[in-house]
Amino acid sequence: MFESKSGIFFIAGIGFFLLAFLGNGVVPMIMYKDRHEQTAEEVVNKRVMAQFRDLAQRYPESFQNAFGEPTEEACAEALRLGRQLYVGEGCWHCHSQFVRPVSNESRRFGPVSKSEEYDNELQRPVLFGTRRVGPDLSREGGRRGNDWHAVHFHKPQVVSTDSPMPEYPWFFDGSPDKPNRRGIAVMTYIQWLGSWLEEYPYYEELAEVKGEQ
Amino acid sequence: MTSGPSAHHRSDGFQAGDAGAPAHDDLVDEKIIVCYYVAALTFLTISMLAGLLVALQLVHWNPFRGTELLSPGRWRMIHTNAIAYGFLANAFLGTLHWAVPRLTFHKVLSTRLSWFIFGVWQVIVLSTAVGIVLGPTFQDQPWILALAKKWHLPMNLGAQGLEWGETPFWIDPLALVGLALVAVNFMVPIGKSKGPMYVSLWYFMAAFVWTFLTYAMGNLLPEYAVAGTSAGAIGGLFIHDLVGLFVTPLGWGLMYYFVPIMLKKPIWSHGLSLVGFWGLAFFYPLQGIHHFLYTPIPMFLQYGAVISTIAVELVVATVVINFFGTLVGRGKEFFENLPIRYFYTGMVFYFITCFQCALQVTLTFQKLIHFTDWVVGHAHLVMFGVFSLWLFGIMTYLFPRLLGRPWWSRSLCEYHYWLSAGGLFVMFLDLTLAGIFQGYYWSSLQPWDASTNGSQPFWITRVFAGLAMFAGLLCFLVNLWMTARGAEATDPLPARAAGTPAA
Numbered sequence: 001m002f003e004s005k006s007g008i009f010f011i012a013g014i015g016f017f018l019l020a021f022l023g024n025g026v027v028p029m030i031m032y033k034d035r036h037e038q039t040a041e042e043v044v045n046k047r048v049m050a051q052f053r054d055l056a057q058r059y060p061e062s063f064q065n066a067f068g069e070p071t072e073e074a075c076a077e078a079l080r081l082g083r084q085l086y087v088g089e090g091c092w093h094c095h096s097q098f099v100r101p102v103s104n105e106s107r108r109f110g111p112v113s114k115s116e117e118y119d120n121e122l123q124r125p126v127l128f129g130t131r132r133v134g135p136d137l138s139r140e141g142g143r144r145g146n147d148w149h150a151v152h153f154h155k156p157q158v159v160s161t162d163s164p165m166p167e168y169p170w171f172f173d174g175s176p177d178k179p180n181r182r183g184i185a186v187m188t189y190i191q192w193l194g195s196w197l198e199e200y201p202y203y204e205e206l207a208e209v210k211g212e213q
Numbered sequence: 214m215t216s217g218p219s220a221h222h223r224s225d226g227f228q229a230g231d232a233g234a235p236a237h238d239d240l241v242d243e244k245i246i247v248c249y250y251v252a253a254l255t256f257l258t259i260s261m262l263a264g265l266l267v268a269l270q271l272v273h274w275n276p277f278r279g280t281e282l283l284s285p286g287r288w289r290m291i292h293t294n295a296i297a298y299g300f301l302a303n304a305f306l307g308t309l310h311w312a313v314p315r316l317t318f319h320k321v322l323s324t325r326l327s328w329f330i331f332g333v334w335q336v337i338v339l340s341t342a343v344g345i346v347l348g349p350t351f352q353d354q355p356w357i358l359a360l361a362k363k364w365h366l367p368m369n370l371g372a373q374g375l376e377w378g379e380t381p382f383w384i385d386p387l388a389l390v391g392l393a394l395v396a397v398n399f400m401v402p403i404g405k406s407k408g409p410m411y412v413s414l415w416y417f418m419a420a421f422v423w424t425f426l427t428y429a430m431g432n433l434l435p436e437y438a439v440a441g442t443s444a445g446a447i448g449g450l451f452i453h454d455l456v457g458l459f460v461t462p463l464g465w466g467l468m469y470y471f472v473p474i475m476l477k478k479p480i481w482s483h484g485l486s487l488v489g490f491w492g493l494a495f496f497y498p499l500q501g502i503h504h505f506l507y508t509p510i511p512m513f514l515q516y517g518a519v520i521s522t523i524a525v526e527l528v529v530a531t532v533v534i535n536f537f538g539t540l541v542g543r544g545k546e547f548f549e550n551l552p553i554r555y556f557y558t559g560m561v562f563y564f565i566t567c568f569q570c571a572l573q574v575t576l577t578f579q580k581l582i583h584f585t586d587w588v589v590g591h592a593h594l595v596m597f598g599v600f601s602l603w604l605f606g607i608m609t610y611l612f613p614r615l616l617g618r619p620w621w622s623r624s625l626c627e628y629h630y631w632l633s634a635g636g637l638f639v640m641f642l643d644l645t646l647a648g649i650f651q652g653y654y655w656s657s658l659q660p661w662d663a664s665t666n667g668s669q670p671f672w673i674t675r676v677f678a679g680l681a682m683f684a685g686l687l688c689f690l691v692n693l694w695m696t697a698r699g700a701e702a703t704d705p706l707p708a709r710a711a712g713t714p715a716a
Contacts, residue, residue: 020450080361083367090289124444126374130588
């Protein structure tokens, strides 16, 4: 049995693979099967909308060309495109998206990540990350202004002197004050990260969000 | 069971006494092996250049700053994908065309199918590369966003967000067809072979099944079927299985084939071979979640993954002991026989890798080293230190046979070994140490810059270690070029040192 073709094929090849798939894959799937997976439209919230409108005010011409009016529908579209670019440009290979309950991470980044945070279309496949050259981004939204992000994407060393992060001038039409559609989408996506957390402190300073509460 | 040694002896090069054995030329299509190797070395060159680009970016020496199509973020994915699918897969497929027919005494199912697979596989690797490099540039199309909105799927033209599963979605089906054809093409001769199977064939057969299933699982489920934390669990399983159920079994299967041939003695213990294979088959796939410890994946599943990882370390020890038992009495070969030196160096590195696994998989270690360069060092140790060194050894052994002449320069072969093994070992130590530093920088709550600035000495060292490894590859390529064009051997590698049987 242990050296026969059928034994190798069925027990080792298919059997053990399925056993592991059952234990490591199907068990969590069953545990989480009743969770509702939110769509991009459903994850748009007032905080990311505040940032989206801020982008529209700050870069009126660029924004008008890229997304027209800052509606919730346009915001969902920006989130989708931003997430596609975040993955395609390989951002997730240097920035994780989960705060671990150890190593003082909650003191540096914010609340420890919970399972329900990942139940949405924009975490498909989930972006836990593999390496942190730069900091975790799952609580990045609202920490810095859009102007900071624009300059940072254009040339990170301008605002973060020693940063080894590459430049992304193709997110702009020539200068950091002219983000193109790709640039606005990525910034919207970054500002969305963590915006779903009620207890997240930085948003309290945003007058617009406060006003709506 | 004594099938191991006897099966090996039977199929070992058709020496005197093997009157009934089919002739080598009737079994093996040597041309396709050369083509696979050339493709493999091409992608290895590209991959190492990509790695160099990323390494230079980290130390602020990137000469192509702000060039969209040379963005380090995109080329970082070329680096890993070209190794997995361009170098390792091509080199393994080429070697299997040598090993499987000679072990089974049967040709592959169809030579034309072999060439078709060869073509398809290069298309897959090249389109993956094109997709990764150009995808984000052309991502912003109304029809893509419309599809993404309609189906609520990511629809990335370029890379998908799963490590080693970056292969763009529009290539995945072709890759699956290719893998299925590979399995059929090689399983038919294995199926036709008579008598008990030799160890290598257990590994090969299982690998064909596993690779297909693993690829299908990782490239379909987290993208289309499951989301969130469960997708994370599948993603962990995928990266893990791709190493453990595709690269590892093919690598060990080839070691069980080439080592006894070159040492001209059977594997030390057939019993240990059995323990090694079945232990790996059982424990290896159970460990996927250990890539995501401390995530929201349920804790009891994380504990299970940790325990099976420690268990597999014991299995690995039996395999390594078995091979060193085989070397006993032939220790001189390690110094004189270059392929054997490659193989056993790789095995020492393999033992270090797996020993490291058993430690780093614990929650205690994970606190410190997760997300750091420690993991990057570990990945290089296993992918380059083990499997690439093994394939270099196999190529060093096979090229003179495929080309019909000895290596042009023995010393270039030696340089290739020392630069590759030495450079890799320095890189491994350097990144491991860097990881520990980074872990402490982070948990000490110093500003983030402290960790990137503190990493600079390590990252600079890494650039030079990588350059050494690349220089080794250049030695190999020059040597191969001169050998292939028939330049007269300056200091030919003695037949013995190239692993050639004395006869």
